[in-house]
Amino acid sequence: RKRNSDSRTKQLPIPLNPKLSWETGMNSGMVCSRVRGEAGLMVFRKHVGFFGLVICALAIGMPKPAYSGESEAVWDIPEPASVLFIGNSLTYYNNSLHNHLRKMVVWNRRVDTSRVFFRSMTISGGKLSDHLSAAKPMISDYRHKRKSGPWDLVVLQGYSNEAIDPRGVENFQKSAQGLSALIRQSGSKPAFFMTWAYRDSPDMAKPLVDAYTKLGKQLDALVIPVGLAFEYARRTNPDMSLYQDNKHPSLLGTYLAACVFYTTLYGEAPFGSVYAAGLTNEEAAFAQVTA
Secondary structure, three states: OOOOOOOOOOOOOOOOOOOOOHHHHHHOOEEEEEOOOOOOOEEEEEOOOHHHHHHHHHHHOOOOOOOOOOOHHHHOOOOOOEEEEEEOHHHHOOOOHHHHHHHHHHHHHOOOHHHOEEEEEEOOOOOHHHHHHHOHHHHHOOOEOOEOOOOOEEEEOOOOOOOOOOOOHHHHHHHHHHHHHHHHHOOOOEEEEOOOOOOOOHHHHHHHHHHHHHHHHHHOOEEEOHHHHHHHHHHHOOOOOOEOOOOOEOHHHHHHHHHHHHHHHHOOOOOOOOOOOOOOHHHHHHHHHHO
């Protein structure tokens, strides 16, 4: 991933096999994360699985297997200080994902709260098409003393199965395209929140990964692979409850999503994060390692 000029990130080459299958990916290998240190090197930890490689590939733009592969232009995104989340209850449950991410950024990166400005705009049960007109003022015209200029990033989260539902996928894609264009016209950059499979329908996971990866390639947009993290967490430790019901996240699910956002947007894993959202040490550590 290209970084701004004062970045201290260094990258080590990662040989990845683009022919790795979904099952191979979910059941083998390594995880990578950037750790703090004078060199800021990428560190690989055996145990967590190929999922970790995919997350790192999505986050830092290294050679990527089949479920990623966005163009180089996608990755030229400085670390965002202002982020707008557009979505529905998957975002706003548990006092809203954006609040947990903001606290994680403030605590982990030791920045003043005035330098981090995150907001959310959500509609209960909303689809992307519901935001096409409603979100325009928030995307293009919203002003605040803590935000100068356009949003650094606008995150789009559609209905849970919208990207793969044959009855609505065409509308989803058109809405994604329209919102992405609006976001770019406003001077911001779009990103897509990959949703997760329902608790009773784990077979949704792979189609969702495929659909969001394809969408990210088509629109040259960043994809935050939260759904992939949920599936890996389910396979790794099914006793960790990520759901409140069949669709909505538990506090642990929202915290895991925040960890994935943090890893993807800021180029480092939240290992040992001081902010744990009131979870047990075991739960917080599980989410941090998974991301």
